[in-house]
Structure formats: structure tokens, C-alpha cells
Amino acid sequence: MYIVSACLLGIKTRYxxxxxxxxxxxxxxGEGKAIxxxxxxxxxxxxxxxxxxxxxxxxxDVLDGRCVVISRNGADMTEKFIKGAExxxxxxxxxxxxxxxxxxxxxxxGTGQIYDGTFSGKTVPxxxxxxxxxxxxxxxxxxxxxxxxIMAGGQPTEESAEDAINKDALSGKSP
Numbered sequence: 001m002y003i004v005s006a007c008l009l010g011i012k013t014r015y016x017x018x019x020x021x022x023x024x025x026x027x028x029x030g031e032g033k034a035i036x037x038x039x040x041x042x043x044x045x046x047x048x049x050x051x052x053x054x055x056x057x058x059x060x061d062v063l064d065g066r067c068v069v070i071s072r073n074g075a076d077m078t079e080k081f082i083k084g085a086e087x088x089x090x091x092x093x094x095x096x097x098x099x100x101x102x103x104x105x106x107x108x109x110g111t112g113q114i115y116d117g118t119f120s121g122k123t124v125p126x127x128x129x130x131x132x133x134x135x136x137x138x139x140x141x142x143x144x145x146x147x148x149x150i151m152a153g154g155q156p157t158e159e160s161a162e163d164a165i166n167k168d169a170l171s172g173k174s175p
Contacts, residue, residue, distance in 0.1 A: 001033055001034075001035065001095060001096065001097050002028065002033060002034050002035065002097060002099050002100060002101055003034075003035050003037055003088065003091065003092050003095075003097050003099075003100035003101075003102075003134070003139070004025055004028070004029065004034040004035065004036055004037070004100070004101045004102075005020075005036075005037065005038065005101070005102045005103040005106070005109050005144075006019075006036035006037055006038040006041070007019045007020045007021075007038065007103055008020055008021065008022045008025050008101065008102075008103060008144050009021065009022075009025055009026055009029050009034065009036045010026060011036055011038070012047065013038035013040070013041055013047055014047070014048075015040070015047070015048060015049050015050070015051045015052070016048050016051075017047055017048035020103060020144070022144050024147075025101060025144065025147075034101075035091060035095055035097065037088050037091055038084075039081070039084030039085055039087065039088045039108040039109065039129070039130040040052075040080065040081070040084050040108060041084075042083070042084045042087035042088060043080040043081065043083040043084035043087065044080065044083075045077075045080055045084070049071075050071035050072050050073050050075070051071065051072050051119065052069050052070060052071045052072070052077050052081070052107050053069070053070065053107050053114075053115045053116070053117045053118070053119060054067060054068075054069050054107050054114060054115075054117055054126070054128070054129070055067055055068050055069070055070050055117040056117050057117075057126065058114060058124075058125075058126025058127055058128075058132070059085075059107075059108075059110075059114070059126065059127045059128045059129040059130070059131060059132035059133070060126070060127065060132045062078060062081065062082065062129045062132075063082065063085070063129060063132055063133060063136075069081040069107055069129065070117070072119050081107065081108055081129045081130075082129060084108060084129070084130060085108065085129045085130040085132075085133040085134075086133065088130050088133070088134070089130075089133050089134060089137055089139075092134060092137075092139055093137075097139065098138070098139055098140060099139065099140045099141075099142070099150065100131075100134050100139055100140070100141045100142070101141075101142050101143070101144060101147050102128070102130065102131055102141060102142070102143055102144075103143065103144065104143035104144060104145045104146075105123055105143075106128050107128050107129065108128045108129050108130040108131070109128050109130055109131055109143075110126070110127060110128035110131060110143070111127055111128070111131045111141050111142060111143045111146065112125065112126075112127065112143070112146070113125060113126070114126045114127065114128055127141070
């Protein structure tokens with residue numbers, strides 16, 4: 001089971017009221033293996049909404065109180081983004097989810113790269129607020145652009161440690 005950004009599943013939750021549908025993830029959802037979440041909506045933000053970016057740093061610094069999330073019109077959205085991250089983490093814990101596939105570059109969901117806070121389209125290394133909170137809680141996080149790291153045969157896999165050990169034992173490898 002995976003937490004998946006709702007916008008990647010064709011749900012119109014993006015800041016602009018659109019979605020970023022991904023066919024592989026849509027298939028995963030159709031198999032009952034994806035839990036759609038939108039941290040901003042979980043925090044009570046409307047759709048559509050003003051675009052937001054992390055001002056001058058990344059989600060880790062937001063969580064640690066060292067920087068803020070701002071909207072294009074200058075509103076401080078930090079509390080909303082932290083609340084959305086916390087609600088997403090609650091869902092992951094309740095459902096026993098260990099992996100997430102989140103929207104690239106988003107101030108909530110971005111993994112490895114996020115927009116730089118200038119609303120210029122430039123990116124910087126870092127994670128969004130939700131991605132960072134999930135990582136800090138032991139959940140593996142991928143974007144739709146890096147999910148190939150967990151894909152096999154066109155679908156994410158969830159091979160358990162026991163399955164891997166059994167497969168190695170059958171092939172003569174020692175664990």
C-alpha cells in the first residue's frame with residue numbers, strides 16, 4: 001500500500017484546480033494499492049488556491065521553525081502546511097503505509113527538489129514539508145519522476161524482507 005499525491009491520481013487537487021494524472025499510479029489505485037492524499041486539502045486549504053513555496057530553505061527547516069511557507073500574495077501558510085503534513089502522517093500510520101509517491105517539486109510533496117521560494121520556476125535541492133515529515137518517520141518517499149526506483153514490471157512492488165530472504169534461500173544466496 002502506498003500514500004500517493006491525489007493530483008497524481010487524476011483528482012483535481014492542485015493549487016490551480018487541475019491534476020497531474022499518472023497512468024501507472026492510476027492503475028495502482030485501481031488495484032486498491034494507493035491511498036490518495038492532498039496535504040493542503042487535509043489542512044483545509046481550498047482548491048484552487050494561491051501557489052505557495054518555501055521561502056529560502058526546505059521542508060526540514062519549516063518543520064524545525066527556521067523558515068516559512070508563503071503564498072504568492074505573501075500570506076504565511078506555514079501552519080497549514082505543517083497541519084497537512086501531520087494529517088498525512090496520521091493516515092500513513094493508521095494504514096501501515098511504508099512508502100509514498102508524491103508530486104515532484106511541490107512545497108508539500110516535493111522530494112529531492114522543490115521550488116526556491118521566488119515563484120520564478122527555479123528549483124533547489126530539498127524536500128517539501130510533508131515529504132520531510134514522512135521521511136523523518138521512516139516512510140520511504142519517491143516522486144512520480146523517481147518512482148522507477150521501486151517499480152518492477154511497470155508497477156511498484158512491496159516485496160517483504162521475508163519474501164526477499166525466501167527468494168535468496170531458493171536461489172542459494174545467504175541472507
